[in-house]
Amino acid sequence: MVCTPSLDATSLETLLAAAVAAPSIHNTQPWRFRVNPDTHALEVRAARERSLPMADPDGRAQHLSMGAAVFNLRVAAVHLRRQPEVRLLPDPSEPDLIAVVRLGGAIGPHDRSRRRLDLYDAIARRHTSRMPFTGRPVPGPVVMEMSEAARAEGARLRLPDIAGTRRLLHLTAVAEARNHASSSRTAETRAWITPPGSDRPYGIPVTALGPPDAARRMPARDFTGPLPALHLPALRFERHAQVALLWTAHDRRKDWLQAGQALQHVLLTATAYGVRTSLLHQAMEWPDLRAAIGHPRRPCCPQLLIRFGYGPDGGRTPRAGGWETADRPAER
Numbered sequence: 026m027v028c029t030p031s032l033d034a035t036s037l038e039t040l041l042a043a044a045v046a047a048p049s050i051h052n053t054q055p056w057r058f059r060v061n062p063d064t065h066a067l068e069v070r071a072a073r074e075r076s077l078p079m080a081d082p083d084g085r086a087q088h089l090s091m092g093a094a095v096f097n098l099r100v101a102a103v104h105l106r107r108q109p110e111v112r113l114l115p116d117p118s119e120p121d122l123i124a125v126v127r128l129g130g131a132i133g134p135h136d137r138s139r140r141r142l143d144l145y146d147a148i149a150r151r152h153t154s155r156m157p158f159t160g161r162p163v164p165g166p167v168v169m170e171m172s173e174a175a176r177a178e179g180a181r182l183r184l185p186d187i188a189g190t191r192r193l194l195h196l197t198a199v200a201e202a203r204n205h206a207s208s209s210r211t212a213e214t215r216a217w218i219t220p221p222g223s224d225r226p227y228g229i230p231v232t233a234l235g236p237p238d239a240a241r242r243m244p245a246r247d248f249t250g251p252l253p254a255l256h257l258p259a260l261r262f263e264r265h266a267q268v269a270l271l272w273t274a275h276d277r278r279k280d281w282l283q284a285g286q287a288l289q290h291v292l293l294t295a296t297a298y299g300v301r302t303s304l305l306h307q308a309m310e311w312p313d314l315r316a317a318i319g320h321p322r323r324p325c326c327p328q329l330l331i332r333f334g335y336g337p338d339g340g341r342t343p344r345a346g347g348w349e350t351a352d353r354p355a356e357r
């Protein structure tokens with residue numbers, strides 16, 4: 026690995042630790058990182074071997090996940106008091122090169138790009154929580170800040186009322202039932218669940234899964250199916266869930282990467298205010314249901330449903346280093 030004065034080993038470790046902490050579909054961590062020996066820039070590349078052909082044939086969710094990692098790199102760069110310079114999809118002849126990130130000029134103590142909220146601190150504290158929430162509503166100003174976070178990245182949050190929420194959860198439940206009925210989709214999902222004691226650095230440990238909703242209102246993804254040993258007793262989820270639909274105006278790879286950055290900006294903003302989050306992606310995995318989620322009068326490209334509220338923290342999920350082998354920082 027080549028380290029320049031502007032990208033030393035300690036900075037690299039800070040950047041990478043932040044990047045790999047990002048959420049990813051089924052914790053596939055579909056990224057790899059490398060320092061370009063000629064330009065000394067940090068490259069984010071797609072790890073195609075960790076894609077989901079059934080749930081995500083176009084790689085849209087994979088791009089959302091990689092976009093979230095890019096956002097964490099930006100936050101970590103600011104934490105290092107350096108201006109992040111990011112180019113998305115910089116080379117059409119290299120489709121797996123997702124982003125190039127450089128540390129630009131120094132950020133002074135009064136620079137406006139230093140965020141008021143400590144999003145860096147939130148990176149390590151954010152975990153998907155699939156547990157029931159208390160039902161205490163998240164205050165309007167916090168929700169507005171989450172909405173502005175999405176907008177800052179070129180995406181939007183739709184905040185539905187009770188009827189709109191019920192509709193989105195119903196479409197998610199329809200998708201969940203279809204996933205359940207598909208043996209190939211169920212097999213793909215289960216392949217990413219890891220049993221207790223496993224040292225696999227990818228996938229979701231059973232300890233991070235949530236219980237089913239006793240009132241059957243919350244169509245959380247059933248990762249394990251009818252395996253009796255993995256079944257948790259049902260609990261009652263919040264009666265009026267708060268959800269936000271993350272959407273973009275267009276549906277190109279660049280939009281997916283922007284949506285991923287928006288997702289992470291929203292999740293870290295929520296975390297900074299003590300708000301827990303979980304994600305419902307099932308309806309996005311069926312083209313007709315995804316289209317139905319789009320607003321009938323104001324068409325949009327739905328990307329992900331975010332559930333938020335107050336409640337217990339989520340269980341921990343493992344992470345791999347994320348380096349291409351030759352680029353792993355030397356032991357110090």
Ligand SMILES: Cc1cc2nc3c(=O)[nH]c(=O)nc-3n(C[C@H](O)[C@H](O)[C@H](O)COP(=O)(O)O)c2cc1C
Pocket residue numbers: 046047048049050051052086087089090093151152153154155228229246303304305306307329339340341342
């Ligand atoms: C694009 C995307 C889609 C996801 N979809 C779901 C989902 O449908 N259900 C769910 O429980 N978690 C979902 N997740 C959350 C991941 O399972 C989670 O991020 C991953 O297991 C890592 O755990 P962590 O978020 O606690 O770090 C999704 C995450 C991303 C980025």
